[in-house]
Amino acid sequence: xxxxxxxxxxxxxxxxxxxxxxxxxxxxxxxxxxxxxxxxxxxxxxxxxxxxxxxxxxxxxxxxxxxxxxxxxxxxxxxxxxxxxxxxxxxxxxxxxxxxxxxxxxxxxxxxxxxxxxxx
Amino acid sequence: xxxxxxxxxxxxxxxxxxxxxxxxxxxxxxxxxxxxxxxxxxxxxxxxxxxxxxxxxxxxxxxxxxxxxxxxxxxxxxxxxxxxxxxxxxxxxxxxxxxxxxxxxxxxxxxxxxxxxxxx
Numbered sequence: 001x002x003x004x005x006x007x008x009x010x011x012x013x014x015x016x017x018x019x020x021x022x023x024x025x026x027x028x029x030x031x032x033x034x035x036x037x038x039x040x041x042x043x044x045x046x047x048x049x050x051x052x053x054x055x056x057x058x059x060x061x062x063x064x065x066x067x068x069x070x071x072x073x074x075x076x077x078x079x080x081x082x083x084x085x086x087x088x089x090x091x092x093x094x095x096x097x098x099x100x101x102x103x104x105x106x107x108x109x110x111x112x113x114x115x116x117x118x119x120x
Numbered sequence: 121x122x123x124x125x126x127x128x129x130x131x132x133x134x135x136x137x138x139x140x141x142x143x144x145x146x147x148x149x150x151x152x153x154x155x156x157x158x159x160x161x162x163x164x165x166x167x168x169x170x171x172x173x174x175x176x177x178x179x180x181x182x183x184x185x186x187x188x189x190x191x192x193x194x195x196x197x198x199x200x201x202x203x204x205x206x207x208x209x210x211x212x213x214x215x216x217x218x219x220x221x222x223x224x225x226x227x228x229x230x231x232x233x234x235x236x237x238x239x240x
Contacts, residue, residue: 003231019139019148026146028139031202043226076231077221078214082151084222094198101197102204106163111123111196 005039009081015051016083020061020093023072023086029093030101032059034083039074046071048085067091092118125159129201135171136203140181140213143192143206149213150221152179154203159194166191168205187211212238 010016015033022029032050034042038058041049045060048069052059062068069087076083094101096117103115130136135153142149152170154162158178161169165180168189172179182188189207196203214221216237223235 001231003226003229017137017151019151021148028141028148028204031137031139031197043229074226075222075234076224076226077151078216078218078223079221082221084148096198098198101199101202102195103198104196106123106194106196109123109163111121114195 003043005036005043007080008036008039008076008083009079010036013053015053016081018050018083018085020048020069020085020087020089022089022093024088027100028102029069029087029089029099032061039083042071042085043074048087062090065091065095067093069093123163125156125163127200128156128159128196128203129199130156133173135173136201138170138203138205140168140189140205140207140209142209142213144208147220148222149189149207149209149219152181159203162191162205163194168207182210185211185215187213189213 008016014035018034019031020029035051038049038051048061050059068090072086092099098115098117105112105114128136134155138154139151140149155171158169158171168181170179188210192206212219218235218237225232225234
């Protein structure tokens with residue numbers, strides 16, 4: 001079955017949540033959003049391209065930082081309203097220079113930082 | 121720092137996206153939503169509890185199917201607008217009886233099913 005991004009289920013703003021997972025380590029790196037056109041560009045270029053809600057523009061991950069995400073595979077969930085992007089991540093995924101954006105854990109009712117920024 | 125679910129960033133509907141990851145296999149199982157109260161109940165009970173947008177009610181994962189998610193750890197992202205739930209999953213996570221809801225992959229422009237329902 002040929003894939004058409006328009007068949008996904010988007011929010012009223014035309015967005016779909018995307019989970020980026022490092023295909024080598026299995027680490028969940030970040031969650032961001034795509035439009036249908038961002039899905040299309042990601043598949044065409046092999047560079048993961050989100051939609052920046054703050055800038056209201058396409059956001060080729062790593063375009064300025066160099067911390068790009070090379071697409072390995074896009075997967076869809078059963079409801080077609082979420083995407084899992086398996087990626088090869090260059091450098092840290094998080095703008096705080098951490099490997100993953102999910103660096104805070106709730107442990108015994110307290111918020112704990114479990115991942116330090118990478119050096120450099 | 122003591123954790124208060126109200127300090128998370130919710131959508132206008134009061135929801136936050138939650139990624140469930142199997143802590144043993146590393147597989148991303150599903151994406152669903154929580155309210156602040158669902159976050160609180162999940163932490164208090166150790167049973168992952170979502171908010172069902174279709175039923176507009178709390179949804180203790182596996183309450184009817186027995187396919188529960190026992191919480192290992194909740195993590196927050198840098199923007200405080202997404203949650204990663206590390207879980208121990210009993211049985212398949214997906215209502216289609218597949219291990220994960222992300223069982224469709226885009227390969228060479230086509231949509232391919234990469235995971236079969238579990239027997240039984």
